[in-house]
Amino acid sequence: MRILWLSHLVPYPPKAGVLLRAYNLVRELSRTNTVDLVAFTQRNLLAPIYDDVDGALVEARARLEEFCGTVRFVRLPSDGTPLGRQRLALGSLLGGRAYDEAWLRSRPFREAVVECLGTAQYDVIHFDTIGLMQYADVVPDGMPIVLDHHNVESHLWARRAENSSGWRGTFFRVQAERVRRLEEQWCPRVDLNVMCSETDTERMKEIVPDAHTHVVPNGVDIDFFDAAAGRPRSPRIIFVGTLDWYPNTAAVRRIAFEIWPLLREADERFECDIIGGNPPPDLVELSARDERFHVHGFVDDIHPWLENALCYVCPIQDGGGTKLKILDALAMSKAIVADPIACEGIAVTDGQDAIFAREPLEYVTAILRLRDDDAYRAAVESRARRLAVEKYSFRAVGEDFHRVLSEITSPPDPSAEEGPSGDIPE
Numbered sequence: 001m002r003i004l005w006l007s008h009l010v011p012y013p014p015k016a017g018v019l020l021r022a023y024n025l026v027r028e029l030s031r032t033n034t035v036d037l038v039a040f041t042q043r044n045l046l047a048p049i050y051d052d053v054d055g056a057l058v059e060a061r062a063r064l065e066e067f068c069g070t071v072r073f074v075r076l077p078s079d080g081t082p083l084g085r086q087r088l089a090l091g092s093l094l095g096g097r098a099y100d101e102a103w104l105r106s107r108p109f110r111e112a113v114v115e116c117l118g119t120a121q122y123d124v125i126h127f128d129t130i131g132l133m134q135y136a137d138v139v140p141d142g143m144p145i146v147l148d149h150h151n152v153e154s155h156l157w158a159r160r161a162e163n164s165s166g167w168r169g170t171f172f173r174v175q176a177e178r179v180r181r182l183e184e185q186w187c188p189r190v191d192l193n194v195m196c197s198e199t200d201t202e203r204m205k206e207i208v209p210d211a212h213t214h215v216v217p218n219g220v221d222i223d224f225f226d227a228a229a230g231r232p233r234s235p236r237i238i239f240v241g242t243l244d245w246y247p248n249t250a251a252v253r254r255i256a257f258e259i260w261p262l263l264r265e266a267d268e269r270f271e272c273d274i275i276g277g278n279p280p281p282d283l284v285e286l287s288a289r290d291e292r293f294h295v296h297g298f299v300d301d302i303h304p305w306l307e308n309a310l311c312y313v314c315p316i317q318d319g320g321g322t323k324l325k326i327l328d329a330l331a332m333s334k335a336i337v338a339d340p341i342a343c344e345g346i347a348v349t350d351g352q353d354a355i356f357a358r359e360p361l362e363y364v365t366a367i368l369r370l371r372d373d374d375a376y377r378a379a380v381e382s383r384a385r386r387l388a389v390e391k392y393s394f395r396a397v398g399e400d401f402h403r404v405l406s407e408i409t410s411p412p413d414p415s416a417e418e419g420p421s422g423d424i425p426e
Helices: 019-032 053-064 085-096 107-119 129-140 153-162 168-184 198-207 246-266 279-291 303-307 324-331 360-372 372-389 394-409
Strands: 002-007 034-041 071-075 124-128 145-149 191-195 212-214 237-241 269-276 294-299 312-313 336-338
Touching: 002 019, 002 129, 002 336, 019 034, 019 153, 019 324, 019 394, 034 107, 053 071, 071 107, 071 145, 107 129, 124 129, 124 394, 145 269, 153 168, 153 198, 191 198, 191 324, 191 394, 198 212, 237 246, 237 303, 246 269, 246 279, 246 312, 246 360, 279 294, 312 324, 312 360, 324 372, 336 360, 360 372
Parallel strands: 002 034, 002 124, 034 071, 124 145, 145 191, 191 212, 237 269, 237 312, 269 294, 312 336
Antiparallel strands: none
16 A cells, blocks of 8 residues: 555654654554555654754655655744744634644645645545644545554543642633544544444443444554563663653653652652653752752653563553553563553553552552562562553554554455345345
């Protein structure tokens, strides 16, 4: 197949979160298909990773061209504009357009899509988020369209509204309603809605019961993320994530100001490692006061940090989709102590391959048990790795995605619909 992949971000480097999913899906599909990429350059995603964002985009293009057919980058309109996102948010609140559409509205992007469609014959066009569906009007009639949902976006906005008050809560509620209308408009019309999990599928079906859906789960590179279970571990807890994404910001603050004081009191030998770009200032200040609480910012290789930690702590209580950070930790044979929301869409079993906690004391109790019971910890670690290998390898995920795309792009076989006598079965 030849696939036109429209993306709200440059899918490189494959370091964390949405970058990891997008990069690996494009790479896996490119093994057996030609994938042409048109992507917005979200500079804010690259700034915590690279000192030179322009140089990073040059590197990204070179790496993606190793397996993509063509690669086109388009500057995100709000990039480089003072208070660009804030102005978009205000304009969205006062106007009638959802923020998900407004921030991706771009004439150069539309021109790039039209150019691609005019120079190549595609079998399918892939829209990587619902905010890009504003460009579907240039797609030729009859060309299959796939819409990827990294989350059920209206649910994401609604959950954020529940956790906010004042003008923020109002803004998030308005966005939830507008994005839900987008989902009601587009999801029944596309040929395939790609969901990250069965949980997200159920949420989508509540909004659009007749939407054609298929789960393409978030995955993990099980060769890259690999560590033996049962090894001795240091008395360290760890969290990894982009720290200016609001669910992660709230989660690391729960660790720092609710869980960490109790753990420190229970065992003063413990240390905490918070890893990720753009850490909030109050955590940086805490790390300056507490020699055992470490805020590292972005690190190029998280392997040694994950491998040495006693457990991965993830008190995320917001967001949607599935958390790639959880899959990375599973593949690294890491015992995970997490809020059930952090594990939504991932087939973990409480007490088996992950440990659920909600209140700070529950986290501390679980962490101390992992410290004291090596056999229990080794069993949790082994089951975690097994789950990652058996269900969440990106190679298996990519092969399944290819199969589903082949089905929607292939013309139906009339003979397959006929019964033995040639009659169409009921």
